[in-house]
Amino acid sequence: MRGFGELEAVIMHRVWDHDGPVTVRDLFDELRGERSIAYTTVMSTMDNLHRKGWLDRERDGKAYRYTAVANREEYSARLMREALAEAGDTEAVLSHFVAQMDGEQSQVLRAVLDKLTGRRPS
Amino acid sequence: MIPALVLFGYAIAAAWCLPPLLTLLTRRGVSPRLGLAAWLMAMASALAAAAAGLQSSLRTVAADWPTLTAALCRSVAGTACTPEVYRSAFYSAGVAALAAVSTAVAVVALWRYGRRVHRARRQTSAHADAAHITGRVLPGTGAVVLDDPRPAAYCVAGHPAAIVVTSGALAVLDQPQLAAVLAHERAHLAHRHHLLAMLTGGLAAAFPGVPLFARGAAEVARLTEMAADDAAARGSGRPTVVAALLALATGTVIPAAALGIGLSAAAHAVPARVDRLLHPPRPAVSAAFALALALVVTVLAIAPPAFVTMS
Numbered sequence: 001m002r003g004f005g006e007l008e009a010v011i012m013h014r015v016w017d018h019d020g021p022v023t024v025r026d027l028f029d030e031l032r033g034e035r036s037i038a039y040t041t042v043m044s045t046m047d048n049l050h051r052k053g054w055l056d057r058e059r060d061g062k063a064y065r066y067t068a069v070a071n072r073e074e075y076s077a078r079l080m081r082e083a084l085a086e087a088g089d090t091e092a093v094l095s096h097f098v099a100q101m102d103g104e105q106s107q108v109l110r111a112v113l114d115k116l117t118g119r120r121p122s
Numbered sequence: 123m124i125p126a127l128v129l130f131g132y133a134i135a136a137a138w139c140l141p142p143l144l145t146l147l148t149r150r151g152v153s154p155r156l157g158l159a160a161w162l163m164a165m166a167s168a169l170a171a172a173a174a175g176l177q178s179s180l181r182t183v184a185a186d187w188p189t190l191t192a193a194l195c196r197s198v199a200g201t202a203c204t205p206e207v208y209r210s211a212f213y214s215a216g217v218a219a220l221a222a223v224s225t226a227v228a229v230v231a232l233w234r235y236g237r238r239v240h241r242a243r244r245q246t247s248a249h250a251d252a253a254h255i256t257g258r259v260l261p262g263t264g265a266v267v268l269d270d271p272r273p274a275a276y277c278v279a280g281h282p283a284a285i286v287v288t289s290g291a292l293a294v295l296d297q298p299q300l301a302a303v304l305a306h307e308r309a310h311l312a313h314r315h316h317l318l319a320m321l322t323g324g325l326a327a328a329f330p331g332v333p334l335f336a337r338g339a340a341e342v343a344r345l346t347e348m349a350a351d352d353a354a355a356r357g358s359g360r361p362t363v364v365a366a367l368l369a370l371a372t373g374t375v376i377p378a379a380a381l382g383i384g385l386s387a388a389a390h391a392v393p394a395r396v397d398r399l400l401h402p403p404r405p406a407v408s409a410a411f412a413l414a415l416a417l418v419v420t421v422l423a424i425a426p427p428a429f430v431t432m433s
Binding site (some may be wrong): 005006008009012052054072073075076077078079080082083084090091092093094095096097098099106109110113 | 238242246272274281288310315346366368371372
């Protein structure tokens with residue numbers, strides 16, 4: 001368990017797994033079967049996720065009903081756009097294992113590899 | 123000769139003339155650490171000289187201000203316009219102009235640096251947070267997986283930092299290659315390479331078009347890659363790191379047996395980073411490069427204070 005950040009991830013994944021809106025109570029009931037956790041912890045984590053822009057919520061009687069602002073695939077795609085510098089305006093500092101190569105460079109490499117591994121160039 | 127001019131002259135000469143020399147000495151990554159030290163020292167040296175020059179010109183302006191204004195008043199009034207007074211007034215006016223221009227440059231540069239670093243920090247830690255929340259945990263590694271067919275692996279600093287691997291990368295890497303990739307990314311985080319990237323990125327934004335900072339940022343990034351490659355190679359062996367590099371670069375599975383046979387013969391076609399892993403330099407060459415770099419670092423460290431004391 002990595003502390004608070006890890007719980008945020010767990011809760012987001014649960015929300016994504018639900019089709020409709022969820023309440024703090026719903027997730028608390030699911031989670032307490034698996035780990036010792038306080039209701040207030042789930043509540044403050046979801047409140048945090050709402051504040052950070054991950055969850056939308058609307059009041060339903062005394063409780064809030066939470067929904068994810070975007071689904072997991074959309075977040076994933078957004079991260080990859082930023083990571084592969086397609087967004088253009090990103091200034092996040094990422095260290096790639098391999099920098100993106102231009103088409104020519106990667107063709108040359110592929111040709112070398114095809115020769116080495118005895119594969120026909122595709 | 124005004125000390126400020128000497129110091130500014132040195133800063134400008136360093137900013138334009140050092141990049142080719144440093145590129146020559148560090149390009150092949152014979153000693154990434156010394157290479158990093160040389161580039162960073164060059165930047166520090168140029169900035170220190172420029173800062174000392176600014177300070178010196180401001181001091182001169184402050185000291186000459188009464189004489190300058192008095193001379194201007196008298197010449198406007200038409201009395202006592204001896205050549206000496208004119209010369210001294212021109213000199214003081216020149217120093218004042220220099221001080222004004224360099225102060226303006228410094229203020230703009232500081233503002234640009236601050237804005238760039240602030241944005242980079244914010245976006246970097248937001249990216250790390252989002253990666254932790256969105257990604258699947260890759261058991262036993264501390265890395266997270268994002269579902270994307272394009273092979274990619276990277277790390278991003280934050281609280282906590284994240285190492286991200288795409289499902290496309292997992293598809294082309296075998297276990298030892300994946301271990302090498304993760305070791306490489308962990309080395310970046312452990313050695314705080316992101317701080318170097320933010321610093322050099324900020325300086326490049328502060329002084330656009332100045333080769334020492336523009337090229338310096340790119341070369342520092344290259345050298346940190348090489349340093350991380352070396353760290354990964356220590357645990358995984360050079361061939362595995364090379365295989366992982368090629369696999370991710372081309373999106374092709376590289377069987378372990380493919381290396382060793384002929385890849386080194388074809389190395390002229392592959393990037394410098396792969397070349398140096400395949401053909402590590404002979405010890406004598408390494409020592410020569412290390413000596414040259416150590417010499418450069420020493421000269422760069424000594425130069426600004428030497429100019430200050432001389433003048």
